[in-house]
Amino acid sequence: MKKVLIFGGDGMLGGELAQYLNREYDVYTTNMENLDICDKEAVINKVKEVKPYFIINCAAYTNVDGCEANYELANKVNGQALENIAEAAKIVNATIIHISTDYVFKGNLSLDKSYTESMETSPISAYGKTKLLGELNVQKHDKYYILRTAWLYGIRGKNFVKTMLRLSKEKDEVSVVLDQHGSPTSTTALCKIIEEIMEKEPEYGIYHATCEGFTTWYEFTKKIFEIAEIKTKVNPITSAEYKKMYPTSSNRPQNSMLSKEKLHNIGIYPEKYEEALKEYLKEELK
Numbered sequence: 001m002k003k004v005l006i007f008g009g010d011g012m013l014g015g016e017l018a019q020y021l022n023r024e025y026d027v028y029t030t031n032m033e034n035l036d037i038c039d040k041e042a043v044i045n046k047v048k049e050v051k052p053y054f055i056i057n058c059a060a061y062t063n064v065d066g067c068e069a070n071y072e073l074a075n076k077v078n079g080q081a082l083e084n085i086a087e088a089a090k091i092v093n094a095t096i097i098h099i100s101t102d103y104v105f106k107g108n109l110s111l112d113k114s115y116t117e118s119m120e121t122s123p124i125s126a127y128g129k130t131k132l133l134g135e136l137n138v139q140k141h142d143k144y145y146i147l148r149t150a151w152l153y154g155i156r157g158k159n160f161v162k163t164m165l166r167l168s169k170e171k172d173e174v175s176v177v178l179d180q181h182g183s184p185t186s187t188t189a190l191c192k193i194i195e196e197i198m199e200k201e202p203e204y205g206i207y208h209a210t211c212e213g214f215t216t217w218y219e220f221t222k223k224i225f226e227i228a229e230i231k232t233k234v235n236p237i238t239s240a241e242y243k244k245m246y247p248t249s250s251n252r253p254q255n256s257m258l259s260k261e262k263l264h265n266i267g268i269y270p271e272k273y274e275e276a277l278k279e280y281l282k283e284e285l286k
């Protein structure tokens with residue numbers, strides 16, 4: 001069995017991935033309490049101890065608005081720490097799988113187009129800038145897969161779907177942004193993509209890894225309520241209106257639509273976002 005070392009093994013994705021891969025791989029995990037990925041010596045020692053075939057980095061500073069206020073810490077975790085992981089991977093000749101984000105793009109692409117992996121990055125938020133530095137640092141090692149995902153939700157973490165389900169119990173109406181476009185992606189759907197990448201070991205590089213299909217936060221909320229049979233009214237608001245309500249919130253790309261053509265070309269077809277949502281809600285609403 002191939003050895004896999006997961007950094008961020010207690011996170012929303014990392015926790016589920018560790019369990020998911022456990023059937024086919026010899027999985028080792030670290031978490032915030034026992035290993036800070038910013039500690040270069042600790043990262044190198046752990047990697048030398050485990051000697052993994054794959055290193056999967058799910059650790060990150062993921063509070064998007066918090067990154068604006070805590071840029072330095074976010075940059076260390078999301079950006080600089082990836083240099084430690086790249087250096088450690090080189091020592092044992094491991095392949096890195098690193099999770100990145102749609103927020104590396106500016107999001108001003110016309111809405112009849114989606115972003116491909118080779119398009120210019122130009123983040124408009126602190127989170128996006130720090131994650132982009134992480135991508136650049138991962139590429140200091142030759143053997144890497146950078147998987148850009150988006151709008152992630154899963155059973156183990158705080159996320160948009162859970163927030164909407166909670167708000168629906170507290171309010172008769174919710175206001176949700178209408179003019180940001182992307183692909184909600186369940187951690188389960190992403191685990192499947194990651195496992196397929198590990199099995200196929202395609203050409204190293206960057207891959208867009210979200211569910212299939214595009215929507216807006218507003219339409220997605222309507223879909224959540226439809227499947228969960230919730231009557232709460234959903235009101236559309238613009239990003240500008242949202243920003244007025246929450247002035248310290250981070251800027252977010254309007255077009256976050258990621259093309260999956262490169263994934264299709266290697267025979268990987270992610271789940272449709274509606275199907276992944278149904279599966280998730282079945283579990284969440286049990």
Ligand SMILES: NC(=O)c1ccc[n+]([C@@H]2O[C@H](COP(=O)([O-])OP(=O)(O)OC[C@H]3O[C@@H](n4cnc5c(N)ncnc54)[C@H](OP(=O)(O)O)[C@@H]3O)[C@@H](O)[C@H]2O)c1
Nearest residue numbers: 008010011012013032036037059060062099101149151152
């Ligand atoms: N959530 C999304 O919508 C989304 C969208 C696109 C991409 N992504 C990317 O997907 C990946 C997984 O995200 P997620 O939603 O699963 O995040 P998450 O639940 O916040 O998990 C991240 C984990 O990293 C840990 N961590 C933070 N700083 C660390 C450090 N210095 N050393 C070691 N561990 C540290 C966190 O611990 P604490 O909880 O104790 O801080 C947490 O357990 C991340 O790379 C994220 O950038 C997420």
